Amino acid sequence: YFLGIIGIILISCVPAIFSKVTSETYLEALKSIFSAIMHPTTWEINYQGSTEIFLISLTDFITGPYFYTMKIIIASLLISLFIAYLLVILTFRGPIWLRQGLAGFSSILQAFPDFSFIFLIQMLVVYIYQQTGIFTLNFYSLNGEQIYAAPIVCLSIIPTVLFYKIMMLLMKKEWQADYIELARGKGLTNTAILFRHATPN
Incomplete structure (x- = not known):
């Protein structure tokens, strides 16, 4: 790891050799970077x-x-775990048609x-807005406003499917x-066994 950091620093100073903007040499660029790292x-x-x-x-x-990005990622993973577990419970305790439907979906x-x-979620939001006049998800922010619902929903889909398949394999075993x-x-x-014994194990 330490050698990797040193390599990145050595490579990042290479543009100083070819730069026409400053007269800084490679060694001077290295010195300035190392002095900056110390503070x-x-x-x-x-x-x-886009412009600046x-x-x-x-x-x-x-x-x-x-922190904004980490909150979105952690929230999407927790939601994915929760939804995947609910789907596993429905698969084990639901009727056959529900099990087949979840597997196919x-x-x-x-x-x-x-x-x-x-893209599909955006199209769904636009369709719902056209039909009902209700704007369900906001996909853009203005004036530094932070949005959470849309990115969390979009990031939760694939992990939910993967967690569902992994949990199903573990639960079947x-x-x-x-x-x-x-x-x-x-x-x-079976319900008591599923919740009290199989799930904790």
Whole structure:
């Protein structure tokens, strides 16, 4: 890891050799980078926007865009886990037609490319708005407003399908364990076995 960081620093100073804007040499560029690394409070991130270059301190970046992104990712994963578990329960305790429907629907979702879900959800939001006049999800932000619902919904679809398939495999394997037959022999219902024993295991 340390050698990787050193390599990144050495490579990032290469443009100083070919730069016509400054007369800074490669060694001077290295020296300035290493001196800047020694003062974390001065670390800054600059990135090219549509019309201008933005400069932001690392602290502001972590407390701003980074935390915003992490909240969306963590929320989408937790929601995916919860929905996938509910689908597993429905698959094990629901009627046969529901099990077959969930299996077919998950296969259909996996057949779509990841980026297509955003487009399909946007089309659904527009259709609902045209039919009812209700705007369900906001896909853009203005004046620094942070949106959560739309990105969380879009990011939750693929993980939900993957978690569902993984949980189904684990639950099917657990359902064939010896203690399941022992619990049935003691008179426990399948629902009680599913929630009290199979799920924790």
